[in-house]
Amino acid sequence: MQDPTSAELRRRAGALRRLARTIDGSSLHQLPARSGDDTWQGPTALAFMHELRHAQRTLDNAMHDLVASAIRLEHEAHELDLDAALA
C-alpha cells in the first residue's frame, strides 16, 4: 500500500476537525439552558439532566479525540514535507 501523501494527511485532518466542530456545535449543548428548574422539576427532570450531562461529556471527549487525531495527522504531514525538502 502506498504511503499517504502529506496532502492526503492534511485532507483527513481537515475532515476530522470539521466533524469535531459539528459535534461541538451540536444543539445538545443548548439543552441544559432549556431544561433547567424553570422548565420542570422532579425526579424525571433530574434524570434527564443526569443523562444530558453524560451525553455532553461523551460529545466533549469525542470532539477532543477528533482534534487530537487531526493534530497528529497534521504533524505527520509536516514531517513528510520536511523529509521531502531535505531530500
Next chain:
Amino acid sequence: MSFLGYDPNRLQALRRAVHELVDEQTGIHSDDPLGREAAMLARNELAKIASWTVRIDQIVDCVFGSPYRPVSTGAGPNRASPYDATLVGIVRPWDPSWLLTLDPTTAFAADIETLGGELGTWLAHTDISNVVDDHERAAALTALFNRVAADPAAAEAFANALGPEGLSWQTTRLAGLLTAAPQQATTTTPTAGRFQDEAEMLDALARTVSTALSTGHVDGGVLLGSLIGSDAYAAISLVSRLTVPAAQLGELATSIWARASTLTEAGRGLEVLVPFDAPKTVDLLIALFAREPEAARIALTEMSDDAYVALLAQGDGEAIGRMLVNLIEPSLDQTKKSSSAAMVGRLLSTLDQSPGLRSPELVGFVGVIAGPWLPELVRVEDTSSGYPLVPIDLDGRSPEHVLRWLAENKDAARSLVVWMTAIGQTATARIGDAENSRAQFHHLGEIIGAAGEAIKEALVRHAQHRKDVFESLWGTGSSLLSNIVTAMDVFDGPVGIAANMALNWAFQEFGDKVLRERVFGIKPTAAVSRDQIARAVAFEVSMMSTVAMVFYMQLVEHGALPATVEPPPYPSGEEATRMDVDRYHNELAEWQKRQLAAGPTPLSQAQRDAIDRLGAAVDAETLGFVERMPIHQP
C-alpha cells in the same frame, strides 16, 4: 411515587429542541478510521437524548391512567399542596402556569446543596403562614430547614436564594404570628401547638441563617440589613436566636437597637401587636445580652449615648442589672475586667447625668454590686437626697449615710436580694464549675460584708434607727428568708438553694468579719468588758426578735399562718437592750404555747407545724450563728 412540576410552554420548547437531535445525528459520521468511533459515540448519545421526546410527550399529554398522571394543587385528598415542604422545588405556588403530575421516576434525588437553594427560592415566594396552618406541613418544613442548616453549602445556597428581602418578609411573618399569643407557646392547647410550630420554625430559620453566616461567604449585615431596617421586633426575634460569633451578634444587636430606640411609639411595627405582658424588643435585647455577655460587652460599648439612655429608660431595671451581673464576674480576665469597668463607669456616668433613669433596681445594682467591685468608680453624688448614689464604700466612709439611705430607699434595699439571688442562680447554674462558684460566692460575701460594716456601725451608734433598719435592710434579709421558707414549703429549686447559700454567706460574713472584729471591737482571743457583752446580748436579742418577726411575716404572707395569729414578741430598742437572751427565749416559747393552745380560730396541723418551725428557725439561724462568735468572758 413522587411529583413532577413543569411549565408546559417551556417543556414543549424543550421537546422541540430535543427532537432536532434526530436530524443532527445524520450529520455526524466519519469514514476515517480515526474518526469513526468518536462519531459513533456522539451519534449514540444524541440518539439517547432524542429518545426523551417520548417521555416528554407522556408528560405534556399526561392523562389519568398514564405514568405521568395529572395532579391538582390545593386542598382535599389526593391533591398536592403547594405549601407542602416535601414538594419544595417541585411545586411553585407563585406560578399559575406551573402544572403538576405524578412522577414514576424515583432514581434521582436532589443533592442537599441544590435542595438548600430550592428551599430559599420557595420561601422567597411562599407565604409561610400557609404552612404553619398545618402541623404536619410545619414539621416537614422545620425538618427540611434542619437538614439544610446542617450543611454549610446548602445553607449558603439557601441564604443566597432567599435574599435579604425574602428573609425580612418571612421573619416578619413568623414574628408577627408569634406576637399573637407568644405566651401560649408553652401550653398544650391546639392553638398553642401552632405557636409552638412557629417558634420552632423561627428557631430552624435562625439555625439555617447561622450556618450560612458561618461559611464566611454570606455577609450578615447585607443578609439581615433589610430585616433590621424594616422591623426591629422581628429582627431581634431572629437575631436573638442566632448562634454566631459574639462580635457579629453584638454588631447586629447594636444595629437593631440603634434603629428601634429612635422610633416613636406609633412607628414600632410589630411591637404594637405584642401583648402588654410579653417581652418587647428591649426585653428580648436585654435577654440576649444576659445570655451572651460577650455580645453585650461589644454592643454596650459601641452603642450611641442616645441608644444607651433609651435602653436604660425602656428596659426593666432588674433585667438590666441581671445582664450586668454577668458582665462583671470576678472571674473575668484583666482585659474583660477593664471593659466591664468601662461599662459600669458609663452606667454610673449616665445615671449621674440622668436622675430620671435611677430606678430602685438599677440604683441597687450600682450600689451593691458595681460599687464594691469597682471602688475606683464609687461616690457619684445623688444631689437630690444629699446621700451617695453609690452607698457602699469599701473604705468604710459614711456608714450612717449608707444606713439611712437604705432605710429611706426600701426598694433599693430590697434589690440587694435580687442581685444576691441573681449571683446565686448564676453560680448554681454553673455548679459544675466549682472554682467559679467559689469565686462568685466569695464575691458575694465581700459585698455583704461591706454592707454589714456600715449596718453594724450605724446600729451601734444610732440604736433609734434599728426599727427602720430592720424594716428596710433586714427586710432585704426577710426576702432571703422568704425564699428559704418558700423553698421549704412550696418550691424546690435553684432560687431557694441560692438564697440559702447567700444567707449562709451573709451570716458567715456578719459573724466572723463584721460582728467579731467591728461590732464588738475585739480580737478572737481578747477578753471583753461587761459593756461589750451587754451590747452583744442586746444585738443578739434584736436579731432573734427580728428573725422571729420576719419568719412570722413570711408565714402569714405565704398563707402558712392566718393573719389572726398574733405576732411574736418584738422588744423595742430600749427594751431590747435590757432584755437578756434567756428572757426573750422564754417569751418566744410562751408565745408559741399561746398560739398552739386553742385560740379564737383553731389551727390546722400544718399551721401548728409552722409555728414549731418558726421557733426552730430562730434557734438555727440566730443562736447557731451567735454561737460561732468567739466571745470570751473575763
